[in-house]
Amino acid sequence: MKSNIQTQKSTIKMKIQLFVAIILSTFSFLACDKESQVQKQDTLDGTVIKYGTAFGMCLGPCKKEITLVNDEAAFTVYQNGGRGTNGGDPVTYTEKLTTDYITSVLNNVDFERFKKLEETLGCPDCADGGSEWIEITKNDTKHKVTFEFGQDVPEVAALLELLREKRVYFEGKYVKE
Numbered sequence: 001m002k003s004n005i006q007t008q009k010s011t012i013k014m015k016i017q018l019f020v021a022i023i024l025s026t027f028s029f030l031a032c033d034k035e036s037q038v039q040k041q042d043t044l045d046g047t048v049i050k051y052g053t054a055f056g057m058c059l060g061p062c063k064k065e066i067t068l069v070n071d072e073a074a075f076t077v078y079q080n081g082g083r084g085t086n087g088g089d090p091v092t093y094t095e096k097l098t099t100d101y102i103t104s105v106l107n108n109v110d111f112e113r114f115k116k117l118e119e120t121l122g123c124p125d126c127a128d129g130g131s132e133w134i135e136i137t138k139n140d141t142k143h144k145v146t147f148e149f150g151q152d153v154p155e156v157a158a159l160l161e162l163l164r165e166k167r168v169y170f171e172g173k174y175v176k177e
Helices: 002-037 099-106 111-115 154-174
Strands: 048-054 060-069 072-082 091-096 133-137 141-148
Touching: 048 154, 060 099, 060 141, 072 154, 091 154, 099 154, 111 133, 111 141, 111 154
Parallel strands: none
Antiparallel strands: 048 060, 048 133, 060 072, 072 091, 133 141
């Protein structure tokens, strides 16, 4: 009798262990599936994004440009020597982009919506207010939008914020005015 009860207890215990193992493996597979759906991008997948600022009536580092290609950012600074003279050759600094940054940029590029924007918004660099621009090249199609420095462009607000943050980072690290 004791043997029969022990066998039943063992069987119940094994069934419980099997049930727990099945539940845990199911959760494990679900976690893997969700992770694969939210894969991060390692490169910009052929999309080239350029962003820059310029001030016409300026001495020093008056024009700055960022180019995002694949997994790298190139930050170029152009000097103005005044009275129509060049302040020297442009200097370019390059750095690798983080996977998180690339993913954020790609999540905020709606190229079809961007292409619908006018090429010039407002009065860029009027009264020496400066200008900003974004140029996106995707699948051999290029579109550039130039606007007043500091102006909000609602259609690309999130992308513009990411690009401005990157510019401020590079300026703080490399530009000595």
